[in-house]
Amino acid sequence: MxxxxxxxxxxxxxxxxxxxxxxxxxxxxxxxxxxxxxxxxxxxxxxxxxxxxxxxxxxxxxxxxxxxxxxxxxxxxxxxxxxSLMDPQLVTKMHEMAIEYGIWFWAYSLNEVHKQDNWDGDVKNREWLKFGYSTEDNDIRHKVLMRLQDMGGLEVTNSSPYNLEINPLGVxxxxxxxxxxxxxxxxxxxxxxxxxxxxxxxxxxxxxxxxxxxxxxxxxxxxxxxxxxxxxxxxxxxxxxxxxxxxxxxxxxxxxxx
CATH class of the missing domain: 3.40.50.1000 (HAD superfamily/HAD-like)
Structure with missing residues (x-):
C-alpha cells in the first residue's frame, strides 16, 4: 500500500x-x-x-x-x-524601532546576519530576507508587535515566546x-x-x-x-x-x- x-x-x-x-x-x-x-x-x-x-x-x-x-x-x-525579499524601507523602520526601544535585533541579508555589533546602516545596497527582535519585556514586545501590524506588508511570527520574526507578508x-x-x-x-x-x-x-x-x-x-x-x-x-x-x-x- x-x-x-x-x-x-x-x-x-x-x-x-x-x-x-x-x-x-x-x-x-x-x-x-x-x-x-x-x-x-x-x-x-x-x-x-x-x-x-x-x-x-x-x-x-x-x-x-x-x-x-x-x-x-x-x-x-x-x-x-x-x-522573497523584504522592502529595504521597512527594514530601516524596523531597525529604528529596535534602537528606540533599546532591544536586541537581528536581520538576515543574503550573505550575513546583521546585529548591533556589525550594523553599518547600508540597507539599500543589500537584499533582505528577515528581521527579528528579542526581549523578555512583555510590554515592550507587545508595543513593537502593535507597531509592526500598523506598518502593514509584514508577516509576524516568533521562534520563541520572547522574540518576534518578520518576513514579507504572505511568506x-x-x-x-x-x-x-x-x-x-x-x-x-x-x-x-x-x-x-x-x-x-x-x-x-x-x-x-x-x-x-x-x-x-x-x-x-x-x-x-x-x-x-x-x-x-x-x-x-x-x-x-x-x-x-x-x-x-x-x-x-x-x-x-x-
Whole structure:
C-alpha cells in the first residue's frame, strides 16, 4: 500500500534538534526509516540556508528545503527555487524601532546576519530576507508587535515566546511547503508538519497532519491535530512511528522533482 503521508516537514530548533542543538541517534534512525519507506523529509526552518545545511547533510537529505521561515525555498541543497525579499524601507523602520526601544535585533541579508555589533546602516545596497527582535519585556514586545501590524506588508511570527520574526507578508512556512509540494508533485493533504513555535503555525494548520512538540507554545498545541513528546524526548521519532510508518508495508514509490 502507498503511504498516506509522503512528506515530513520538520522545524529545526525546538523540534528536530534537542536543546543541545543536536539530532539524537534515535531521531536520526527513524528519519532514515522514513526515507527508506519513500517518505520525503524536508527541513522547514527559520534559520538561514548556511545554518541549516549541515543538518541536512548529516541526515543525507537531497530533498527540497524551506529556510528563513519561507523566504527561501530550495529545489535541492544549493539549488535555489525561489526567494522573497523584504522592502529595504521597512527594514530601516524596523531597525529604528529596535534602537528606540533599546532591544536586541537581528536581520538576515543574503550573505550575513546583521546585529548591533556589525550594523553599518547600508540597507539599500543589500537584499533582505528577515528581521527579528528579542526581549523578555512583555510590554515592550507587545508595543513593537502593535507597531509592526500598523506598518502593514509584514508577516509576524516568533521562534520563541520572547522574540518576534518578520518576513514579507504572505511568506511563511506554509507558503514554502506548498512550493515544495509543487516540486514533488504531491499536495498538502500528504504532508505531516511538525513544530513548536508560531512560525510553524501556518503550516501546521494547513498540512494533512499538523503536529506540535511537547515543548511547543500553547497556541501551537491548541491548533495542532496531535501533540507528541518534546524535542528532548525524541518527539520526531514518535511522529514517524505512530503516524507515518504505522502501516505494515509502505511502498517506496519514487516521486520526481519537477
Amino acid at each position: 502507498t503511504a498516506k503521508y509522503r512528506l515530513l516537514a520538520l522545524d529545526m530548533d525546538g523540534t528536530l534538534l534537542n536543546d543541545e542543538q543536536l539530532i539524537t541517534p534515535e531521531t536520526a534512525k527513524w528519519i532514515q526509516k522514513a526515507k527508506n519507506a519513500g517518505v520525503y523529509v524536508c527541513l522547514s526552518t527559520g534559520r538561514a540556508f548556511r545554518s541549516a545545511l549541515p543538518y541536512a547533510e548529516q541526515l543525507g537529505l537531497l530533498t527540497p528545503m524551506v529556510t528563513v521561515n519561507g523566504s527561501e525555498v530550495w529545489r535541492a541543497p544549493n539549488q535555489l527555487y525561489r526567494r 511563511n512556512k506554509a507558503s514554502g511547503i506548498k512550493s515544495v509540494c509543487k516540486l514533488l508533485g504531491i499536495n498538502m493533504s500528504q504532508v505531516v508538519a511538525v513544530g513548536d513555535s508560531l512560525n510553524d503555525l501556518a503550516v501546521i494548520q494547513k498540512a494533512g497532519l499538523g503536529v506540535a512538540m511537547g515543548n511547543a507554545q500553547k497556541t501551537v498545541k491548541q491548533e495542532a491535530d496531535v501533540v507528541v513528546a518534546s524535542n528532548n524526548e525524541d518527539g520526531i521519532a514518535e511522529v514517524i512511528q505512530k503516524y507515518i510508518l504505522s502501516d505494515a508495508k509502505i511502498s517506496g514509490d519514487s516521486v520526481t522533482v519537477r
